[in-house]
Amino acid sequence: MSGKRTLLDLSPREATAAREIALRYGNRADALLEILHDLQEDLGFVPEAALPALAKALNLSRAEVHGVVSFYHDFRREPAGRHVIKVCQAEACQSMRGTELSAMIERYLQVKLGQTTADGAITVEAVYCLGNCALAPAIMVDDRLVGRVDPAKFEKIVAECRS
Ligand code: FES
Incomplete structure (x- = not known):
C-alpha cells in the first residue's frame, strides 16, 4: 500500500472518527494533544495516515504533528494486542x-x-x-x-x- 494515503483513504470508521474529533475541538491547533488522545481512545491507536490530514485541518506542519505523536510515548502507532x-x-x-x-x-x-x-x-x-x-x-x-x-x-x- 502507498505511504501517501490521506484522510479520505482511511477506512470509513477511521475517517469518521478523525473528522468528528477534529471538529469537536473546532479544528484548533492548541487541542492537538486532546484530539490525538481521543483518536487513540476511539480507534485503539493513532493511524499514521491520519497525521497529514490532521495537520492540514489544524493548520500545523506535518513535522509538528509527527513530533507530538513521537514525543509522547502514550500514543500507539498500531493497534494494541489483547x-x-x-x-x-x-x-x-x-x-x-x-x-x-x-x-x-x-x-x-x-x-x-x-x-x-x-x-x-x-x-x-x-x-x-x-x-x-x-x-x-x-x-x-x-x-x-x-x-x-x-x-x-x-x-x-x-x-x-x-x-
Ligand atoms: S519509578 Fe517505577 S513505579 Fe515509580
Missing part, C-alpha cells in the same frame, strides 16, 4: 533491576518495548513511573499494577494473558 503490559523505565525501577527485567521481557516475548507479540496477545510499552516505586520494579498489566516483578512472576502473568 493485553497491554506497561514496563516502568524510571529511576526507582531501574535501580531495582528494572533494566534487566526489561531486557528479559524483550527476550522472553521476542519483541522490543512498543511492539506486539506475533500472536497478538500482548503489547509491551515503556512507561515512566507508575507511582508504585516502593514496589519496584513495577509493571502494569492492563489496569492492574504489579510490583516486585521478577522473571518467574512475569512468566506467570504472560501465561495468564495467553490463556
